[in-house]
Amino acid sequence: MNEDQQPNLPPMGAQDFSAAQDWPGYFGAVLGKGARETLVAALDSFAREGLAQGFAVDLAAGEGRDTLELLRRGWRVLATDGHPEAFTHLWPRVPEASKPLLTTLEATFAETQVPECDLLNASYAVPFCPPQHYPELWRRTVAAIRPGGRFAGQFFGTRDSWASLPGRTHHSQEEVVRLLAGFEIEMMDEEEMDDTPEVRNPKHWQLFHVVARKL
Numbered sequence: 359m360n361e362d363q364q365p366n367l368p369p370m371g372a373q374d375f376s377a378a379q380d381w382p383g384y385f386g387a388v389l390g391k392g393a394r395e396t397l398v399a400a401l402d403s404f405a406r407e408g409l410a411q412g413f414a415v416d417l418a419a420g421e422g423r424d425t426l427e428l429l430r431r432g433w434r435v436l437a438t439d440g441h442p443e444a445f446t447h448l449w450p451r452v453p454e455a456s457k458p459l460l461t462t463l464e465a466t467f468a469e470t471q472v473p474e475c476d477l478l479n480a481s482y483a484v485p486f487c488p489p490q491h492y493p494e495l496w497r498r499t500v501a502a503i504r505p506g507g508r509f510a511g512q513f514f515g516t517r518d519s520w521a522s523l524p525g526r527t528h529h530s531q532e533e534v535v536r537l538l539a540g541f542e543i544e545m546m547d548e549e550e551m552d553d554t555p556e557v558r559n560p561k562h563w564q565l566f567h568v569v570a571r572k573l
């Protein structure tokens with residue numbers, strides 16, 4: 359009997375798969391969930407400014423919850439991810455009429471070249487970038503966003519339990535603010551909480567939900 363089958367343990371959830379970087383398990387656990395609030399907020403801001411349809415890079419798009427929302431709104435999307443199974447979940451759910459709007463790219467954070475875009479969406483992506491590659495990834499990210507374009511996504515805090523796992527990239531609030539020099543911060547919602555004991559592997563969460571407009 360493996361650990362997942364032990365009778366008294368709560369079932370594996372998305373966060374357990376994320377902790378183990380078991381991405382196929384994660385994709386299965388979140389399949390069909392809606393777009394992230396940070397993405398929706400960024401798209402609504404563009405729409406208010408008159409940009410209803412632009413070009414977005416969805417970095418570490420996973421099974422594609424945000425990419426599907428972008429396509430639904432008529433945006434062109436480059437969806438990147440390091441795991442090939444991400445796109446086997448995504449493509450069959452893309453409506454035929456939207457397929458010409460989507461390009462997918464299998465690439466690690468270290469390899470990913472980011473083309474010029476209106477929106478760089480990085481939902482729950484940053485913490486999984488190995489720290490030695492993060493400064494260059496962020497440099498490329500910032501360079502790719504056109505003036506007036508936006509960054510949307512999450513940064514994980516230094517007090518988050520996963521900060522002690524090897525290969526993770528976490529930031530204090532001060533560090534996030536420093537990274538966003540050159541942006542107007544439109545959303546910076548800090549969430550800090552402990553899981554309830556019903557969760558299989560309870561953890562302390564500290565994350566920042568960010569939308570920022572490049573100056």
Ligand SMILES: C[S@@+](CC[C@H](N)C(=O)[O-])C[C@H]1O[C@@H](n2cnc3c(N)ncnc32)[C@H](O)[C@@H]1O
Pocket residue numbers: 376381384388394417418419420421422423439440441444465466467468480481482483486487488
């Ligand atoms: C927590 S998931 C987030 C997926 C999606 N953006 C979302 O909001 O649900 C993290 C994603 O990062 C990808 N990933 C992890 N390590 C990576 C790496 N080194 N290079 C590129 N992608 C990576 C995984 O395949 C996974 O899709």
